[in-house]
Amino acid sequence: MTGTTLLSVENVVVDLPTPRGNLRAVDRVNLTVGAGQTLGVVGESGCGKTMLSRAILQLLPKKAKLGGRVMFDGQDLVSLDREALRKLRGRSLAVVFQDPMTSLNPVLTIGTQLIETLQAHLELDIAAARKRSVELLTAVGIPAPEQRLTQYPHQLSGGMRQRVAIAIALSCEPKLLIADEPTTALDVTIQAQILDLLAREQRRRHMAMILITHDLGVVAGRTDEVAVMYAGRVVERAPTLALFKKMRMPYTEALLAAIPKLDAAPHTVLPAISGRPPDPTRPIKGCSFSPRCRYAVARCHQEKPGLTEAETPAHQFACFHPIEMPATVPA
Amino acid sequence: MMLQPSPSEPLLKVENLVVEYVVGAKTVHAVSDVNLEVARGETLGLVGESGCGKSTLGRAVLQLRRPQSGKVLFDGNDLTAMRGDALRKMRQRVQLIFQDPIASLNPRRRIGDIVAEPLIIAGVKDPQKRHQMVSDVLAAVGLDPGLVMGRLPHEFSGGQCQRISIARALVLNPEFIICDEPVSALDVSIRAQILNLLEEMKARYGLTLLFIAHDLAVVKAVSDRVAVMYLGRLCEVGPSEQLFAKPAHPYTALLIEAIPVPDPDMRPAEAVAVGEPPSPIAPPSGCRFRTRCPRADARCAAEVPELRKVAAGQYAACHYPLI
Numbered sequence: 001m002t003g004t005t006l007l008s009v010e011n012v013v014v015d016l017p018t019p020r021g022n023l024r025a026v027d028r029v030n031l032t033v034g035a036g037q038t039l040g041v042v043g044e045s046g047c048g049k050t051m052l053s054r055a056i057l058q059l060l061p062k063k064a065k066l067g068g069r070v071m072f073d074g075q076d077l078v079s080l081d082r083e084a085l086r087k088l089r090g091r092s093l094a095v096v097f098q099d100p101m102t103s104l105n106p107v108l109t110i111g112t113q114l115i116e117t118l119q120a121h122l123e124l125d126i127a128a129a130r131k132r133s134v135e136l137l138t139a140v141g142i143p144a145p146e147q148r149l150t151q152y153p154h155q156l157s158g159g160m161r162q163r164v165a166i167a168i169a170l171s172c173e174p175k176l177l178i179a180d181e182p183t184t185a186l187d188v189t190i191q192a193q194i195l196d197l198l199a200r201e202q203r204r205r206h207m208a209m210i211l212i213t214h215d216l217g218v219v220a221g222r223t224d225e226v227a228v229m230y231a232g233r234v235v236e237r238a239p240t241l242a243l244f245k246k247m248r249m250p251y252t253e254a255l256l257a258a259i260p261k262l263d264a265a266p267h268t269v270l271p272a273i274s275g276r277p278p279d280p281t282r283p284i285k286g287c288s289f290s291p292r293c294r295y296a297v298a299r300c301h302q303e304k305p306g307l308t309e310a311e312t313p314a315h316q317f318a319c320f321h322p323i324e325m326p327a328t329v330p331a
Numbered sequence: 332m333m334l335q336p337s338p339s340e341p342l343l344k345v346e347n348l349v350v351e352y353v354v355g356a357k358t359v360h361a362v363s364d365v366n367l368e369v370a371r372g373e374t375l376g377l378v379g380e381s382g383c384g385k386s387t388l389g390r391a392v393l394q395l396r397r398p399q400s401g402k403v404l405f406d407g408n409d410l411t412a413m414r415g416d417a418l419r420k421m422r423q424r425v426q427l428i429f430q431d432p433i434a435s436l437n438p439r440r441r442i443g444d445i446v447a448e449p450l451i452i453a454g455v456k457d458p459q460k461r462h463q464m465v466s467d468v469l470a471a472v473g474l475d476p477g478l479v480m481g482r483l484p485h486e487f488s489g490g491q492c493q494r495i496s497i498a499r500a501l502v503l504n505p506e507f508i509i510c511d512e513p514v515s516a517l518d519v520s521i522r523a524q525i526l527n528l529l530e531e532m533k534a535r536y537g538l539t540l541l542f543i544a545h546d547l548a549v550v551k552a553v554s555d556r557v558a559v560m561y562l563g564r565l566c567e568v569g570p571s572e573q574l575f576a577k578p579a580h581p582y583t584a585l586l587i588e589a590i591p592v593p594d595p596d597m598r599p600a601e602a603v604a605v606g607e608p609p610s611p612i613a614p615p616s617g618c619r620f621r622t623r624c625p626r627a628d629a630r631c632a633a634e635v636p637e638l639r640k641v642a643a644g645q646y647a648a649c650h651y652p653l654i
Contacts, residue, residue: 044518158381159607187380187545190607192589214519217591244595256593258523260552266571267530268552272523276488 006073006208007033007056007176013067014051014060020281025051027232028068030307033176036206038199040219040240042255043229046277049212052229053178056210057095058085073175091121094174096198098181100161104153110137110164111149114171121172136167140197159190163197170201177202180212195222216256220244225314228252231278231288234307238315248310248322251289287319295321340407341368342507342539343392348401350384350391357612361387362398363563366638369507374533374540376554376571378547378586380608384563385543389509392541393425394418405507423453426500430512432492436484442469443480446499453503468498471535472528490521497528501536509541514549526553547586551575556644559583562611562619565638569645579647579654582620618650626651 014026026048033039043049054060056070058077070077072093077085089095097103105113111133118129130149137145140163153161162182169177179198183191199222202209211223219226219240226243228236228251236249247253257271275292278284284291290300299320307316350362361384369375379385390396392403394410403410410421426449429435436445446465455461466476472494484492493513500508510529514522530553533540544550550557551571558568559582567580578584606623609615618636621627630650638646641654 044520157607188547188589189380189585191591195591215591215593216519217593220591220593220595221597240595244593255519258519259593260523260526260548262548262551262575262587262590262592264552266551266554269530270523270527270552272527273520274524276490276521 004035005032005071006035006037007031007210008071009052009056009068010071011068012052012055012070013065014048014055015065015067016051016061017063017065018281023280024232024283025064025280026055029229029232029234031227031234031237033208033210035175035208036202037225038202038209038211038223040223040226041210041212041229042214042216042219042226044214044255044277046280047229048232049229050180051232053095053180053210053212056178057089057093059089087121090117090174091172092175093178094169094172094176095178095180096162096165096169096182098184100158100165100185101153103165104161104168106153109150109152110156114149114164114168117168117171132171133167136171137164139201140164140167140170141193142167158186159194162186162190162194166194166197166201170205170207173205174207176208176210178210178212181214182211183218184214191218198222215259217259228255231284232280233288233318234316235289235319236317237307238310238317242312242315246310248315248317249289249319250293250295250321250323253323254292254294295323297321342371342406343367343369343541344402344404345388345392346402346404348388348391348403349399350387350396351399354612359611360563360614361611362391363614364401365560365563365565367558367565367568369539369541371539372537373556374542374554376550376557377541377543377560378545378550378557379560380545382562382608382611383560384611385545385560386511388560389427389511389541389543392509393422393427395427419452423449423503424505425507425509426503426505428493428496428500428508428510428513431516432489432496433484435496436492438484440483441480442482442484442487442495445484445495446480446502449499449503464502465498468502469495471501471532472498474498488521489517490524493517493525494528497525497532501532504536505538507539507541509543511543512545513542515544515546522549529553547575547590559586562608562614564619565648566620567645567647567649568638569642569647573642573645577642577645577654579641579645579652580620580649581624581626581651581653583647584653585623618648 009029009031012026012029016023016025029052041049055066060066114133115129118124118132134145137148142148142163183194213219223240226240227234230251236252254273258273273292278288286301286303287305290296305318305320307318309316345365345367348362348365352359352361377385391398398411443465447461450461469476474494514525542553554571557571557574559566561582566582578587609622615622617633618631621631636648636650638648641647641652
């Protein structure tokens with residue numbers, strides 16, 4: 001990883017009390033993001049990727065218990081008070097959520113929401129904030145920006161709303177942008193445009209980004225490093241190129257294999273992952289993927305594998321029986 | 332018994348179908364003059380972005396939404412002319428699977444009752460026989476009938492609920508199933524399981540499928556032929572491999588380029604897609620795709636392109652096709 005470390009997530013644990021018992025949503029996760037770098041966090045629903053992003057943002061549900069440290073730009077976010085966090089969030093730490101309809105306020109115009117953010121964090125006067133809002137909407141590819149400022153979120157399409165949400169997130173030149181499934185609710189042609197937009201603004205602003213998604217296809221061409229999560233833990237972590245060249249964790253391989261390939265003939269049987277993720281309120285003694293893993297042996301059901309290094313310290317995986325062959329060769 | 336129709340006759344034939352919704356003083360042109368055929372035993376994939384009219388088309392086939400004009404011929408019978416009992420009888424042969432597997436199951440009813448419901452409507456009176464049919468079909472979709480029949484939908488995951496929906500669709504032994512985005516709400520690992528199950532059921536029950544989805548890779552994985560829809564009109568129809576290898580319509584090409592490929596060496600081309608689809612309330616004149624099309628000129632604004640043959644079995648509605 002080049003450059004200085006901007007964010008370091010150290011041994012983060014998130015516990016949520018539920019009627020069925022304690023739910024460990026995030027289990028001892030360690031991650032770092034360098035300034036200007038993009039980290040992709042990949043996993044299926046319920047793997048803890050959203051809870052992890054909320055733990056970084058200190059936006060966890062009230063009842064949740066957070067352990068570990070979140071060091072951002074030299075400060076431990078866990079120990080900051082509400083006021084300090086408020087100043088930080090929106091200013092140097094910004095977020096774009098999956099559903100732009102719920103993240104934008106439906107009863108305020110786009111202009112009010114943008115100008116409010118700019119005035120609150122940058123102390124601009126109204127004229128300057130307005131001018132900057134128009135510039136931002138232009139930058140995110142919204143046609144007729146002056147007119148859009150007077151419109152409400154429901155008057156825009158899903159793609160346009162997500163562009164507005166990105167404009168608000170970028171408005172104060174954040175050092176880190178967390179994009180949590182930013183394109184999942186969008187059509188495929190709009191998804192491509194939004195991902196391009198995020199990549200372009202990230203490079204231009206030298207901003208770091210965490211791109212959270214369930215789609216390995218989304219992270220492949222657009223991230224520097226990837227962390228794969230399963231049942232609350234990071235199970236494989238590597239520079240993107242190294243990961244796709246040589247996956248070590250059977251879950252990562254299975255996840256990639258389950259995606260229908262465009263170059264495969266129709267009616268090809270997909271290598272599906274049997275079963276489903278474990279119940280997070282009933283932790284498994286061994287490797288949490290072992291009940292679904294085709295390589296699993298007795299040890300995998302008894303012991304939890306820790307993250308170990310592959311060829312380079314940057315590539316880590318949690319598996320007793322890692323895959324030895326390149327991922328492209330069918331097993 | 333009915334006369335055995337000739338096998339070459341398509342099972343479903345949609346002719347000049349028009350579906351419009353009136354919203355206040357405005358009209359949404361959801362499906363405009365669509366022609367389609369689905370052969371017996373075939374899977375036809377129907378792709379397009381949200382709002383392109385693909386779900387409306389699926390519902391109009393079943394007459395859940397009555398079309399303004401056009402015909403829907405199922406096994407030679409025009410469904411648009413049918414009412415009441417006759418239509419109900421036909422619908423036993425055509426079933427529908429929805430996108431949201433949890434919302435499409437009644438949360439207060441037990442799985443056994445949910446899957447038995449179509450049998451009751453169809454007049455299967457013997458409870459013993461119903462029970463047997465329900466257990467058989469639940470076992471066929473990979474669920475343990477003894478364990479699931481007495482339980483409620485909330486006790487199941489999304490993937491299992493979709494299995495239950497598929498069982499409900501199969502219990503009457505239909506010939507034709509319309510799958511409306513059956514895997515879009517599911518995780519990648521579960522999605523593959525359900526796609527494989529649909530293929531397995533298709534072979535086992537001798538089904539014909541209309542598979543509606545927005546994800547081209549998913550559609551290609553299961554379809555023999557693919558139809559691409561944009562703003563209520565068909566852009567292109569063709570055998571799936573051929574269509575993906577050599578798309579003729581610029582919109583098909585754009586959809587293919589926009590798919591994120593899980594390979595970091597294939598850096599995505601910047602800005603493959605231009606703009607957003609216009610509103611179906613006021614679709615563009617001529618070719619409806621022209622406002623986003625790099626090849627469009629004055630002719631595209633003036634004339635509606637007809638579906639024309641561009642290769643064997645492949646048809647495109649474009650004045651300037653790519654092949």
